[in-house]
Amino acid sequence: MRTRGMQPDVPAPDSPWSEIVPGLWMGGHEFAGRSGEREFAVVHDEFDLVLTLLRLPGHGPDEGVEHHVWPIPDGPLDGTQLTGVMRLAQTASEALAEERRVLVRCYHGYNRSGLVVAQSLIREGRSPDDAIRLIRSRRSPWALHNELFVEYLRTGLATARLLEELAEEAAE
Numbered sequence: 001m002r003t004r005g006m007q008p009d010v011p012a013p014d015s016p017w018s019e020i021v022p023g024l025w026m027g028g029h030e031f032a033g034r035s036g037e038r039e040f041a042v043v044h045d046e047f048d049l050v051l052t053l054l055r056l057p058g059h060g061p062d063e064g065v066e067h068h069v070w071p072i073p074d075g076p077l078d079g080t081q082l083t084g085v086m087r088l089a090q091t092a093s094e095a096l097a098e099e100r101r102v103l104v105r106c107y108h109g110y111n112r113s114g115l116v117v118a119q120s121l122i123r124e125g126r127s128p129d130d131a132i133r134l135i136r137s138r139r140s141p142w143a144l145h146n147e148l149f150v151e152y153l154r155t156g157l158a159t160a161r162l163l164e165e166l167a168e169e170a171a172e
Contacts (some may be wrong), residue, residue: 011032013140015027015031017103020134023095025102026139027104031108041059042058042059043060043062044062046101047061049068049095051068051088051103052067052105052106053106054071054072054112055071070085074106089116089119089120090120090123104116110142110143114135117131118131118144
């Protein structure tokens with residue numbers, strides 16, 4: 001499995017966030033600015049809804065912007081964490097249906113945010129592989145480089161959640 005923590009050579013994205021489909025944006029807390037130096041991505045009121053998977057103080061959004069925080073690791077997820085990912089994807093889909101601007105963010109805007117955005121796209125009828133391809137073409141080739149998250153999407157998050165819960169019960 002390749003994740004940010006185990007892949008120090010993963011480049012920072014060149015923008016704070018990228019529009020994947022109209023109204024649905026994917027981003028992070030850090031990006032490579034025009035000078036090539038890393039800069040912080042701070043959300044103010046550019047979006048109607050911000051879904052945060054890794055919260056860092058001082059990164060916004062502004063007061064009055066709907067903000068949901070569900071911290072998850074960039075690694076194996078338990079059943080509760082997968083349920084949260086599915087709920088965030090549903091929240092994003094519902095906001096898009098209301099023509100609201102949605103940002104899903106994590107550290108770089110590659111894996112955790114990619115998982116939620118891909119699940120939202122799958123909910124709207126795309127295949128997992130089509131959702132992954134679209135995200136990589138619009139955000140970065142590094143998006144969803146966490147192979148475990150790709151497998152979760154291909155298996156289906158509900159099925160992955162059930163398998164994780166069964167494994168947890170067997171371990172007790």
